[in-house]
Amino acid sequence: MTYILGIETSCDETAAAVLAFGASGRARVLSNIVSSQIKIHQRYQGVVPEIAAREHVLNIIPVVNEALKTAGINQKKIAAIAVTVGPGLITSLISGAETVRSLAYAWDKAIVPVNHIAGHLAAVFISQPKAKFPAVALTVSGGHTNLVYLSDYNKYKLIGETLDDAAGEAFDKAAKMLGIGYPGGPAVSRLAKSCSDQELKAKALNLPRPMLSKGNFDFSFSGLKTALLYQLQKDKQFKKHIPVYCRELQQAIIDVLISKTIKAAKAKKAKTVILCGGVSANPELRRQLADRLATEKTKFLVPDMEYTTDNAAMIAMAGYYLYKQKKVISWRKLKTSSSLEL
Numbered sequence: 001m002t003y004i005l006g007i008e009t010s011c012d013e014t015a016a017a018v019l020a021f022g023a024s025g026r027a028r029v030l031s032n033i034v035s036s037q038i039k040i041h042q043r044y045q046g047v048v049p050e051i052a053a054r055e056h057v058l059n060i061i062p063v064v065n066e067a068l069k070t071a072g073i074n075q076k077k078i079a080a081i082a083v084t085v086g087p088g089l090i091t092s093l094i095s096g097a098e099t100v101r102s103l104a105y106a107w108d109k110a111i112v113p114v115n116h117i118a119g120h121l122a123a124v125f126i127s128q129p130k131a132k133f134p135a136v137a138l139t140v141s142g143g144h145t146n147l148v149y150l151s152d153y154n155k156y157k158l159i160g161e162t163l164d165d166a167a168g169e170a171f172d173k174a175a176k177m178l179g180i181g182y183p184g185g186p187a188v189s190r191l192a193k194s195c196s197d198q199e200l201k202a203k204a205l206n207l208p209r210p211m212l213s214k215g216n217f218d219f220s221f222s223g224l225k226t227a228l229l230y231q232l233q234k235d236k237q238f239k240k241h242i243p244v245y246c247r248e249l250q251q252a253i254i255d256v257l258i259s260k261t262i263k264a265a266k267a268k269k270a271k272t273v274i275l276c277g278g279v280s281a282n283p284e285l286r287r288q289l290a291d292r293l294a295t296e297k298t299k300f301l302v303p304d305m306e307y308t309t310d311n312a313a314m315i316a317m318a319g320y321y322l323y324k325q326k327k328v329i330s331w332r333k334l335k336t337s338s339s340l341e342l
């Protein structure tokens with residue numbers, strides 16, 4: 001049995017997980033601990049980097065201890081420590097990485113540096129270890145919106161990305177304008193459910209679907225955010241119609257994400273389409289993309305809910321593939337980068 005300890009601190013979740021792998025390479029999640037700072041950042045309606053880093057420093061040792069205790073093992077059994085080294089908030093990344101550097105030195109362990117987006121991609125293989133390739137993945141979070149071509153579990157190429165805001169950021173910024181709280185995605189998605197088809201039609205907001213007609217696989221969400229702002233400024237009564245704004249905004253984002261993903265899947269002759277990242281927790285996006293793909297031969301994979309938003313099980317999963325390829329380093333070589341590329 002190979003045990004991988006995963007650690008994730010790239011944004012505002014302090015997370016540690018232990019995964020066990022047998023000869024088949026199938027993952028067993030022995031623990032998956034996430035200490036969320038959402039309550040602290042809610043006051044500011046967004047993540048405050050310095051506060052996030054201070055919280056990581058306080059939480060990381062208890063979270064790692066809890067992950068080992070829940071897994072029922074001690075550090076001696078760990079083969080390697082997988083840690084997120086970027087992209088993300090640099091102060092948050094450093095808090096996790098420096099703890100891992102010390103642990104690796106004290107415990108005499110190898111380190112597996114993991115790209116956060118590779119972690120989101122690997123999340124889907126935790127419970128669905130058999131995928132057909134090539135695959136096209138939409139990784140959609142608060143910090144990134146990418147289309148990725150995968151020729152194997154751990155072999156990928158970026159084929160499209162957002163030119164400005166990420167889709168999750170569009171949810172978060174819109175929620176701030178609407179005054180409905182942080183993080184925006186879950187708030188928008190909850191309120192959108194209470195808007196009827198009739199109401200949506202009657203209000204005819206018609207927010208733009210940016211980049212739909214462009215032939216490439218890139219995205220842009222900042223224009224959508226501005227269009228929403230103008231509509232809200234014109235509508236003095238908008239507070240009475242929050243659900244309809246939420247539903248239209250959510251649908252505009254979903255329309256663009258799905259259209260580009262299908263286009264990429266067709267162009268790349270994908271056998272599998274993967275949806276992952278924090279925004280993949282959105283039930284409407286999951287349902288509508290599954291419906292669109294139901295008529296195609298393409299298989300649709302999406303992570304279990306607990307592995308959609310930031311967690312360390314996905315980092316341990318991505319770390320295991322790298323560990324098998326011997327892509328490990330010593331504590332001396334560990335480096336972080338806020339803009340690390342896939």
Ligand code: KG4
Pocket residue numbers: 011140141142143144167168169171172183184185186189277278279280281282283308309310
């Ligand atoms: O992957 P993640 O936890 O962190 C980053 O790597 O950024 O993603 C967080 C993002 C936030 O923007 C949040 O609003 C969004 O995922 N999100 C959602 C939902 N749950 C989280 N967006 C839409 N619908 C949701 N249900």
Ligand code: ZN
Pocket residue numbers: 116120141142277278309310
């Ligand atoms: Zn993430």
